[in-house]
Amino acid sequence: MKSIVSALFVASSLFAADVASLTKAELPSLVSLYKELHANPELSMHEVETAARIAKELRAVGLEVTEKVGGNGIVGVLKNGDGPVILVRTDLDALPVKEQTGAPYASTKVVKDDLGREVNVMHACGHDIHMTSFVGTARVLAKTRDQWKGTVVMIGQHAEERVLGARLMLRAGLFSKFPKPDKALALHCASDMAHGQVGIVEGYALANVDSVEIVVKGVGGHGSMPHLCKDPIVLASQIVLALQTIVSREVKPGDPAVVTVGSIHGGTKSNIISDEVRLQLTLRSYKTETRKHLIYSIKRIVKAQAESANMPAEKMPEVIVSDDQAPALYNQPALCAEVRQHIGAVLGAENVLAREPVMGAEDFAEYGLTKEKVPLCMFWLGTQPPEAVAEAKAKGTTLPSLHSPFFKPIPGPSIETGVKAMASAVIGLMKP
Known part of the structure; x- marks a missing residue:
């Protein structure tokens, strides 16, 4: 028994080291991609260039990519033998917000919305961090095929801010024209957590x-x-x-x-x-x-x-x-426990925090409400300097929230954590 435990510990350590080193190697180009995406946001239902850019990245690492799924949605499939099917989702769209972060790569984009009004556009909800972590995850998975078996379905979902994209992609045959997932994962930026950490809510997480x-x-x-x-x-x-x-x-x-x-x-x-x-x-x-x-x-x-x-x-x-409604997101506790374990192996168990549910909305929930009842887990990704989070807590103040014109993730460590967390979760769920 002792030798089996030792072998498992060694395998887990090697797995964690591989994910960490591969992520570190990809980080410079991922940060560059993030700044490109951040400076060129697109509104819901208008994510044409964004979708094409992410599709190009997925193709570059060997995924079979289909575009225009239910609108501007994209689906990338990476097959690696027999095994479970895991869906990984990112959102693509931005918000009609005038950025005021002062970042050198800040968005200055102004477009006409669906009503013909001129509006500023900003990735004020962190979808650019989501997309960059998504691309980094695809790169790590493509380079670690010896450590997992099965099929990864990676989807870039449009119109999340209008809680439409998931429904449109499902209606377009996401679960019938592509491999049907056994489990589905996503991450979302948190404005009140330090980078290097992730948070998980078991059960109802969003409203x-x-x-x-x-x-x-x-x-x-x-x-x-x-x-x-x-x-x-x-x-x-x-x-x-x-x-x-x-x-x-x-x-x-x-x-x-x-x-x-x-x-x-x-x-x-x-x-x-x-x-x-x-x-x-x-x-x-x-x-x-x-x-x-x-x-x-x-x-x-x-x-x-x-x-x-x-x-x-x-x-x-x-x-x-209104017909535009979002269902509550239920994070399946058993899947969350697995994800917590796999992420903890790479980030350290102390950096996988328990979070309280909030009354925000996310149409990621739609993927768990079809007849297949796919188990879901969305986890939160820390994006702020640890010292800023500690200071805000000590003073009883709040940092700029999601959807704020001042919301500014710290790209390098946030993306690194996002890739390590998501890649380790996927690989862990697909261990042969």
Whole structure:
């Protein structure tokens, strides 16, 4: 038994050394690629050049690549004998944000969005780090084929920020036209973790997200004659306050839920009572039944408030639930335990942290909700200087968050950690 344990320890040490040394060798060119991607971001559904660039990188290391999958999605397949099929996903798109990091490679790109408006574009969510780590992982896997058996399916997914890309790629035959995965992995930048570390959440990690618009109608008129009008601003205000009771009084304590009114627009002038107000809401939850209850309660409260204001039937508010929704991400605990072990072998167990779930959204969850029920694990990648993280914690302050114009990952060590973590996880899951 002792000799078997010793052999396993030696094999694990060699595996870790190989991944670390190969990653270190690739790092200079990967940092260069990162800066190129960062300076040339593209909005969701417009990732044409980005997708082509990543496809070129995958082909260069021997993957069989298919482009334009469900839009701008790409799929690369690397076969290496009989064994499990592991899916590795990166996202490709950027955000309409004006970068203010001051980095010498900062984005200055300005484009027209889908509505024809000129907007600045920035990789403010770290998708450029994701893509670079993805490319580095492909390079390491291609050079370590003696250590794993099976098939790796590497996908570059478009339109993650609009929670559309995963659905579009699945509808285009991702699981039928390409090898069907047994397990799926992804990483995501964290703005509050030190580089050199990763974090894993077992179970629910990210939330269901729904966007709701409420159109509050009224009868407009002169501000001096409110008795002749039906004021939608007053009604909208009552609705906003009433919605706050859903989470505080209708959702079971301990069951995470959020109802946020993020936008309210109505009226044109101080002495005019308008005839319409529009509210925009974001809803967050984990459980399906909680999600359904939030939507039901919003519709109920809106109707009741309008009836209490004696609104006529033709002036009742509309509640519009968007089709663009993200399901909750469930990280399968058993897969997370495996991933933790394999990453710990390369980074050190002390650098694989337990994270708390958050109410953000990610359409990576879609890959686990098909009839195949593929187990998922998305882990968080530290991107900030350790001293900055320690100082913020000591002072009780926060570092610039994801989606902030000031979010600035430290490229070299963040990418190195991302490649080592993902490559070690994939190889570990595919050990012959």
